[in-house]
Amino acid sequence: MQWAAGYWRDHPRRSLETFGRQITMGIQAIAELFVDIFKGKFPFNEFIKQCGFMASTAVAPTLLVSVPIGVIVSIQVGSIAGQVGASSFAGAANGLGIIRQGAPLVTSLLIAGAVGSAICADLGSRTIREEIDAMKVMGVDPMRRLVAPRLAAAMLVSVLLCGFVCFVGFLTGYMFNVFAQAGTPGSYTSTFASFAVSGDLVLALIKSVIFGLLVAIIACDTGLNTRGGPGGVANSVNSAVVNSVILLFAVNVIMTQLYNTLFPAKVV
Template sequence: MATGTTSVLARPLKPLGGLFAMSLDTLQAMFKRPFQWREAILQMWFIIRVSIVPTLLVMLGFTLLVIFEVNLLLKDLGALDLSGGIAGIASIQQIGPFVTVVVVAGAGGTAICADLGARTIREEIDAMMVLGIDPIQRLVVPRVIAMVVVAQVLNFIIGAGGLIGGYFFSVYLQGATPGAYVDSIPLFTGPAELIFSMVKALVFGIIAALIACYRGLTVSGGSKGVGDAVNQAVVITITVLVPVSLTITIVQFAVL
């Protein structure tokens, strides 16, 4: 009875331990040579290609919706000229990093998981290990690096796009003063906030890439298993990112 109970309790921890072990192996493999630059660049281009359009669409929806709602409140309070600062908070500090990696995990992460999952069920990963090729160094490290770089790029695009879109939205549609909009941005968003935004995108990118790679490398059950792993990778990534984002935000407010 006790053994069965222990097995039931320990079963959910097994994937967590496997993910942690793979994360340590990935960190170690990053310092091995030769580095797979070609593979990393190809993965960067692939992730950007599948993520850029969804990122822009989600950016416009989330950022402008938040700016519109908050600007209505600011207008009632007679503080519409602070809309630039609100746009900075929305697009740079909060929405930007989270939306970036949610989209990247949904687009790039699923593709990474499906690719590695297909290689796993075709026993390509086992063949690489037999030939003495480390799949972590050859496949996982370039994808983690690619995801982190793309997350930073898309985070910058969302931040800049949110500020520019918020400017036209606030000034031309809601009557904010152009100079006051621009001047209010540094009141709420400075270098420290930009650094925390980059840190968020960095952490989110690493988490999304590691989860996608781990589920791809641990696929079982043929093509159905690949499909299940892809769905699980997205759900697990978003589930993990919510408390991580909250933790980083709490640390940010505590430090600043």
């Protein structure tokens, strides 16, 4: 009972401390990113290395998730559209479902699960080996040398993954609708073009940038504050992934609601 009472008394305080620390680190990392780019001191070699690492880590899982998502959306949308006699609108519903929600959600899960865990494990291992302390002693700023390049790489890779999911999801839905559900290519593409506007894609890409930023901040902060040896690295990775997924889903709901409020759908 005493442990439980102490946990519930101290946990909110520790959560607020972690949240404040992550906000501070995020602001500092973004400032370092822009200042270094402006001064020509940005470590592009580390940035390119991290982009290649993140892309190689996340592309294959993204492809394997995007195809089933496109098929599932096509099956559900095609079934409902057929029941109400609106099978010609399957392209519009499928496209909107994938671009507005499917692509950002898949991107958030893959970024948090693949990229975020890799960042946290890398920095956590460096922390418990005291490499971060050694860098500080030698006058090397970890924020500039390690965090800023990973922040920029995560945002870039997240945008590319979101566009990749949109393309694969649309292509999968199109092929499944035409070849498996006896749909017509013309109706699928025409209804898709009528209902899906460029703002939907822009919203998805903006979401992906924010998702990549949040995942990188959470993963870097958790990795740099790892304690407890190898077991602490495992706990940090688990914490980073869980916190990232919860936060990204909440941010996705907020951004979707704001977009629907500020830019309501027009009647075609």
